[in-house]
């Protein structure tokens with residue numbers, strides 16, 4: 001290998017790329033990050049999970065993030081759009097959850113903080129550089145890139161970490177990207193002022209409102225700004241033939257729960273749309289190559305796990321690259337370990353996402369029964385606990401087994417997405433069920 005080669009080349013300076021770069025640079029490795037945009041830039045993905053804080057602490061960036069005065073998220077709320085049922089999930093109360101709170105972030109600033117931190121930690125960061133191709137051989141990897149000023153250059157490194165997000169550079173080049181056949185979704189979203197939030201600690205919660213075949217998120221970003229978005233079928237959007245603002249407004253107006261929160265909302269800036277975000281690559285590794293975060297795969301933002309999975313996979317990728325360099329190997333065996341572990345981590349959330357779009361899953365999820373601490377295991381996973389061991393895994397299997405049973409036998413009260421149903425109707429139908437309220441916060 002040529003002497004000027006890097007230990008690791010990283011494509012993309014989002015949370016995945018910055019995390020891998022910082023860990024490697026702090027381990028004394030020579031790292032180059034190529035990011036096609038110039039930061040700060042807009043990005044969607046604003047609600048983080050509690051376990052992300054552990055990684056921020058290990059990166060040495062937690063104090064810097066805390067100094068930004070970010071909104072603290074201590075829980076997540078799930079409501080049916082007709083107001084008939086709600087669930088408050090509080091991370092602090094999950095018996096298996098070690099992390100009680102997370103941040104809500106504006107990604108333009110947040111991603112910039114992480115990328116600057118990677119540079120301060122010793123990584124070479126070049127913004128405005130787009131990677132177009134890679135080739136790998138027995139001794140390393142070569143990438144071709146072009147700067148936004150027209151300069152063309154090739155770079156050589158011992159390992160390549162693809163953190164190109166949905167750009168999915170290496171997966172696209174190898175044609176191994178698979179789109180989820182059932183989750184052909186589209187998101188319409190924007191930033192708003194004057195959205196009604198809850199009082200006190202719950203003011204920082206992520207609020208999810210589930211309508212039939214679609215859902216809304218409400219994520220408070222600051223005292224003046226709240227992110228609100230809707231995820232729906234691409235087909236429904238295309239058939240409606242409306243502008244993003246028209247369809248978005250019509251949908252929130254159809255829901256009692258959303259009307260209560262959006263009545264006085266004012267759009268700040270433009271509405272955005274994005275689609276085709278549920279996919280994965282068949283493998284997350286290749287010769288001297290590791291894919292992290294969205295460059296490995298992503299499936300629907302419902303449980304806000306994207307940034308966490310990007311940081312989680314990037315931390316492990318950095319460890320494997322460092323270990324392989326130390327041992328002087330091509331990392332082959334360790335790369336397979338990475339593939340297995342990250343596939344398993346991502347599957348955990350994907351199974352929840354696939355369930356979320358089915359009614360039996362919603363019926364079990366929205367009616368937590370505390371027997372056997374199944375809700376506590378679900379809370380831990382939704383907080384980002386991926387290494388909690390068997391005590392969580394068997395409870396999650398039992399949870400999905402209950403969902404299967406619910407499909408055929410109504411163990412738990414049926415739910416309805418009918419827009420005219422109100423909470424009172426549901427209470428009459430379900431006298432033994434605690435509906436909304438602080439008693440359910442102990443999930």
Ligand SMILES: Cc1cc2nc3c(=O)[nH]c(=O)nc-3n(C[C@H](O)[C@H](O)[C@H](O)COP(=O)(O)OP(=O)(O)OC[C@H]3O[C@@H](n4cnc5c(N)ncnc54)[C@H](O)[C@@H]3O)c2cc1C
Pocket residue numbers: 011012013014015016017034035036037043044045046047048049129130131132163164165166167168169187229274277292293294295298301304305306307308310
């Ligand atoms: C509608 C929607 C809502 C979401 N909401 C949430 C949420 O609330 N919480 C959450 O955690 N996640 C959410 N996500 C997911 C989240 O956005 C991603 O999972 C997260 O950003 C992944 O981080 P990453 O570093 O892998 O990729 P990214 O953050 O996308 O970073 C990739 C970077 O690579 C750069 N790049 C791409 N191609 C190239 C190239 N060829 N050369 C050089 N650079 C390149 C890009 O410019 C970008 O900066 C949401 C996603 C969608 C679609």
